[in-house]
Amino acid sequence: MRTTSFNVRALAFLTALTAPVSAQRDYYFTFGSGSLVQERLDPVLNPGALSGHVHSVVGGDAFAASMDFETTQRSSCTSVDIIPDKSNYWMPNLYFHKNGKFTLVPEYSPKHKIYYKYGDTGRPGADRSEFPKNFRMMAGKPNLRSDDGSLGSPGSQLEWYCHGPNKVSAGIPTGFTSCPYGLAVAMRFPSCWNGQDFNIDQPLAHMSYPTNRNGLAGCPEPYNKARFAEIFVEYWLDVSQFNGQYGADESPFVLSNGDPTGYGFHMDFLNGWQEGVLAKAMKGCNPGNTGEPLDTPQCFGAGSIQNGRAKDACRKQSSIIEEVGLKGPLDKLPGCNPIQAGPGLAVKPADCAGGILAGPSSVSGPSSTTASSNPATTAGLVGTSSVAAEPAKPQTTTLQSVTPTTSKSATPSPTDTNTGSTSGGSSSGLSPPSVNSTSGVWKSAGCFLDALNPRSLGRQPQWWGQKISTSNCVEHCDSIHAKYAGTENGGQCFCGNELLNSVSHPGKCTSKCYGDASEICGGPAHLSIYSLDGSVSIKKLPRHRHRRHMMAAI
Numbered sequence: 001m002r003t004t005s006f007n008v009r010a011l012a013f014l015t016a017l018t019a020p021v022s023a024q025r026d027y028y029f030t031f032g033s034g035s036l037v038q039e040r041l042d043p044v045l046n047p048g049a050l051s052g053h054v055h056s057v058v059g060g061d062a063f064a065a066s067m068d069f070e071t072t073q074r075s076s077c078t079s080v081d082i083i084p085d086k087s088n089y090w091m092p093n094l095y096f097h098k099n100g101k102f103t104l105v106p107e108y109s110p111k112h113k114i115y116y117k118y119g120d121t122g123r124p125g126a127d128r129s130e131f132p133k134n135f136r137m138m139a140g141k142p143n144l145r146s147d148d149g150s151l152g153s154p155g156s157q158l159e160w161y162c163h164g165p166n167k168v169s170a171g172i173p174t175g176f177t178s179c180p181y182g183l184a185v186a187m188r189f190p191s192c193w194n195g196q197d198f199n200i201d202q203p204l205a206h207m208s209y210p211t212n213r214n215g216l217a218g219c220p221e222p223y224n225k226a227r228f229a230e231i232f233v234e235y236w237l238d239v240s241q242f243n244g245q246y247g248a249d250e251s252p253f254v255l256s257n258g259d260p261t262g263y264g265f266h267m268d269f270l271n272g273w274q275e276g277v278l279a280k281a282m283k284g285c286n287p288g289n290t291g292e293p294l295d296t297p298q299c300f301g302a303g304s305i306q307n308g309r310a311k312d313a314c315r316k317q318s319s320i321i322e323e324v325g326l327k328g329p330l331d332k333l334p335g336c337n338p339i340q341a342g343p344g345l346a347v348k349p350a351d352c353a354g355g356i357l358a359g360p361s362s363v364s365g366p367s368s369t370t371a372s373s374n375p376a377t378t379a380g381l382v383g384t385s386s387v388a389a390e391p392a393k394p395q396t397t398t399l400q401s402v403t404p405t406t407s408k409s410a411t412p413s414p415t416d417t418n419t420g421s422t423s424g425g426s427s428s429g430l431s432p433p434s435v436n437s438t439s440g441v442w443k444s445a446g447c448f449l450d451a452l453n454p455r456s457l458g459r460q461p462q463w464w465g466q467k468i469s470t471s472n473c474v475e476h477c478d479s480i481h482a483k484y485a486g487t488e489n490g491g492q493c494f495c496g497n498e499l500l501n502s503v504s505h506p507g508k509c510t511s512k513c514y515g516d517a518s519e520i521c522g523g524p525a526h527l528s529i530y531s532l533d534g535s536v537s538i539k540k541l542p543r544h545r546h547r548r549h550m551m552a553a554i
Helices: 008-017 277-284 308-313 470-480 547-552
Strands: 027-034 037-039 056-059 088-092 096-100 101-104 109-115 138-140 158-162 167-169 181-187 230-237 254-257 268-269 433-438 440-449 484-488 492-496 516-520 526-531
Touching: 027 308, 037 516, 088 230, 433 470, 440 484, 470 484, 470 492, 470 516, 470 526
Parallel strands: none
Antiparallel strands: 027 109, 037 056, 056 088, 088 268, 096 101, 096 254, 109 230, 138 268, 158 167, 158 181, 181 230, 433 440, 440 526, 484 492, 484 526
């Protein structure tokens, strides 16, 4: 597998990071998500039946073997930050394979990071349409075991990245024995549509990647019927528990579809955006990588973003009676997925009864859920007596026509009404110099840059909403025994024991707290930091972020 080191491209990206916050704006937004469920369903490629392999599923909790847009809207919760997004996104899980056992690799915060990119330079939402009802698509080829030229350069359609030693490849990289900051795989979906329905027999046929950023003109014929926002997803994995169990020249990881190369990684998307919400956001929401919240009027509005606790609480019980590795190592991959390393395309094994869509003889009784039993013959959909072994028939869906959202000129960014002037210095304007909490008096350490990704203080906001104040953020961080508390951009609260890759920026914290307008809670991409002794130490780490790939993409 091709492996390159973090060199010239990284230097260019580091240079970009020194730009002021205003220059970091662009027409995209990003949000985090947790796993809704990990199970062997795929309503896009295998509607109404068992999927061939296990997926990590994100989004609305109405996810099911058969579903359409109306199904998504019946979701009672979603595992993503943005409440109106009841879409589902799913991808194959990763396993660690050693001594004949398969151990499910846990996910690493932020688990799934999703970007939506839209608009030409200076033209937000130019010629971009929201997804029509019942829209679904796929990126990647599950049976691929080598780079056949369809993946594009690393950072385009597919890239794997070991953070720490900074090993990168279009397939699973080698040359490392640990990834201290996580192993991540990133993929972008095509965004140019030919107006046709999804076809199970040709799952990639209705979409194409654009050739440039010039709206519909950037979509090749006949895929210029509509251009959607480009979805880019990072899937983060924690491989730390396997440190010391493999050498630098080994490749012990395998995807749930039996792929040890990583080239067969793929993603599916089924639209569940509340009508009109995405179209509105694409016209004026341009936070880019400033770290600004998404609940502003220009983006998704007040009450549209849920905090981490609510997002993480959205879970769905698996629809399948089957052990996928959550309780311990497996003797084989769920489904019928022998390891196939290629370099030719993977094929369905001839000795699999019913193929990878083989169903159960019964779904009753606990005996069908043991790790050592054959998932290809024992797994079943809950509430059914059997699942047909025949390949699923194409699902008939009707897509509503779409009208591109066009923009003749740039939409000026509204003035931030949540800011106030400061006088600089170690504490920021209206920020209280000290706050009483359980452990004692926390003192202001000043205003500091948030390096954003990785975040300087914690990987995700502890809170993200309307009622953040200096006091309640400090109290919360104190309650979880964090060393530092930091508020950002009026509505975010971070806790942590280290301040990473930051610098002191007196006077840059100007945002009034959403929960107390008499106080200052950081600023755009800047943190108001508090600690018990009023001091802070900064730890420098090498930069390694997938965001550079998305920024480089069209």
